[in-house]
Amino acid sequence: MAIDGPTIAEVLRQQGISRRGFLKFCATTASLMALPPSMVPAIAAALQHARRPSVIWLSFQECTGCTESLTRSHSPSIEGLILEQISLDYHHTLQAASGTAAEAAREAAMRENAGKYLLVVDGSIPLGNAGFSTIAGISNLDMLKETAAGAAAVIAVGTCAAYGGIPAAQPNPTGAVPVSAIIKDKPVLNVPGCPPIPVVITGVLAHFLTFGSLPELDALGRPKAFYGESIHDRCYRRPFYDQGKFAETFDDEGARKGWCLFKLGCKGPVTYNACATTKWNQGVSFPIQSGHGCIGCSEPGFWDAGPFYKALSMPIGPAKAAIGAAAVAGLAAGAAVALRNRSAKKSAQAAHQKVTIDDLEKSK
Amino acid sequence: MPSTPADDEAWRGNALPLLNEIRHALDRLLASGETTVIDLGALPMGPQDEAELLAALGTGEVDATINAGGPSSVRETAFHGVWLVTHRNETGETQARFIEVAFVPELLMSQREDVADSAKALSEQLREEQNIRK
Numbered sequence: 001m002a003i004d005g006p007t008i009a010e011v012l013r014q015q016g017i018s019r020r021g022f023l024k025f026c027a028t029t030a031s032l033m034a035l036p037p038s039m040v041p042a043i044a045a046a047l048q049h050a051r052r053p054s055v056i057w058l059s060f061q062e063c064t065g066c067t068e069s070l071t072r073s074h075s076p077s078i079e080g081l082i083l084e085q086i087s088l089d090y091h092h093t094l095q096a097a098s099g100t101a102a103e104a105a106r107e108a109a110m111r112e113n114a115g116k117y118l119l120v121v122d123g124s125i126p127l128g129n130a131g132f133s134t135i136a137g138i139s140n141l142d143m144l145k146e147t148a149a150g151a152a153a154v155i156a157v158g159t160c161a162a163y164g165g166i167p168a169a170q171p172n173p174t175g176a177v178p179v180s181a182i183i184k185d186k187p188v189l190n191v192p193g194c195p196p197i198p199v200v201i202t203g204v205l206a207h208f209l210t211f212g213s214l215p216e217l218d219a220l221g222r223p224k225a226f227y228g229e230s231i232h233d234r235c236y237r238r239p240f241y242d243q244g245k246f247a248e249t250f251d252d253e254g255a256r257k258g259w260c261l262f263k264l265g266c267k268g269p270v271t272y273n274a275c276a277t278t279k280w281n282q283g284v285s286f287p288i289q290s291g292h293g294c295i296g297c298s299e300p301g302f303w304d305a306g307p308f309y310k311a312l313s314m315p316i317g318p319a320k321a322a323i324g325a326a327a328v329a330g331l332a333a334g335a336a337v338a339l340r341n342r343s344a345k346k347s348a349q350a351a352h353q354k355v356t357i358d359d360l361e362k363s364k
Numbered sequence: 365m366p367s368t369p370a371d372d373e374a375w376r377g378n379a380l381p382l383l384n385e386i387r388h389a390l391d392r393l394l395a396s397g398e399t400t401v402i403d404l405g406a407l408p409m410g411p412q413d414e415a416e417l418l419a420a421l422g423t424g425e426v427d428a429t430i431n432a433g434g435p436s437s438v439r440e441t442a443f444h445g446v447w448l449v450t451h452r453n454e455t456g457e458t459q460a461r462f463i464e465v466a467f468v469p470e471l472l473m474s475q476r477e478d479v480a481d482s483a484k485a486l487s488e489q490l491r492e493e494q495n496i497r498k
Contacts, residue, residue: 020432031462239377278405
């Protein structure tokens with residue numbers, strides 16, 4: 001809506017916020033975007049000219065967990081983000097309008113900001129029967145295509161929109177696919193996680209808001225600033241992996257001492273996300289700090305990747321570079337676990353009986 | 365699961381390297397006046413790391429609060445030139461935390477734009493008062 005309205009700096013100034021307050025805003029924005037504090041002057045300069053982007057948010061096959069996560073973002077607060085820094089023109093869970101008025105708001109935003117608005121999608125899109133998921137009688141596929149056509153870029157929030165997610169879990173009854181399987185002619189940025197960390201969602205929006213462009217992405221379409229390093233590499237328990245100190249059960253001495261959770265199925269070594277540094281609940285903790293391994297929820301296929309409590313079937317690369325007897329012991333322990341689990345995995349696969357929709361219907 | 369460590373070694377490790385980084389930053393500040401800002405939210409910190417870091421830095425002579433878009437606290441640690449800056453929003457939630465190694469943290473200084481506004485505002489006020497007295 002406000003594409004040609006006042007700049008962010010002007011909005012803040014109109015609210016009586018001083019230059020000092022503006023610089024504080026820039027400093028917290030830098031931290032939010034996982035950019036180094038040395039970028040603050042660049043952010044300040046960019047925000048002098050940045051205008052509030054129009055955002056259209058579409059929810060398809062999802063559980064609303066991503067929106068729940070977004071509304072718990074404290075930095076900037078979602079109220080602040082919506083009311084002051086972005087113009088959220090359509091979000092059927094959060095908006096006051098409903099029915100025809102809601103759809104009219106979407107159409108108006110698309111018309112007025114053609115080619116400039118940001119489209120955010122959570123949830124996967126069913127390619128099976130169009131009736132599996134509709135909004136206002138419009139199939140998810142049609143609504144996505146229609147709304148993406150005039151968007152500057154599409155942000156796929158959550159693992160469902162990014163990679164298919166739980167709705168795409170075998171046997172994928174609705175034929176669920178991610179946004180990137182449908183939209184090929186626009187930049188698609190993935191912000192996976194089940195749900196993503198709240199400030200990662202707002203951080204990506206803040207990046208677009210600040211620089212008017214999308215951040216640098218990895219091979220899976222994720223912003224490198226947040227998904228550039230594995231949970232394992234940034235984990236404060238990482239030194240115990242290198243020393244070969246593992247918790248064997250959730251209540252043994254190793255667990256109490258806070259040792260590495262690799263043997264208990266932690267997927268941190270193969271999961272790229274910001275949980276270990278950004279953390280959750282205003283930086284209070286994250287799963288590993290609370291004593292549970294990472295389940296790898298920001299990785300494609302995590303939903304069908306086997307049991308959460310089985311150790312990964314391979315020891316992880318970077319430990320090879322570590323020097324010293326302790327590191328070797330750790331590696332050896334990891335290899336032994338890997339061997340055990342490879343054979344367990346094979347037998348599980350052999351014994352695995354697939355359940356089809358027909359079976360479920362028969363058992364009713 | 366336990367939130368308190370059973371033994372200290374399990375929950376420490378990152379405070380010491382950070383203290384070393386701060387020491388090098390102090391050297392740079394003395395040698396060239398270069399300031400350093402470290403974002404504490406970007407580092408992997410264990411449950412005890414932060415408490416250990418703050419305990420090691422201690423409390424210094426200056427404790428200031430900036431009220432701009434929510435309260436921010438700017439505290440000098442026991443080491444002169446090493447400041448702990450915490451930004452909070454209007455509802456008191458912590459938004460970002462930095463260690464700033466500087467003679468004066470930038471946000472404590474009045475900003476040129478604000479000073480210009482103030483000069484204008486004070487002139488305005490004086491003009492009005494003079495008009496009233498006439």
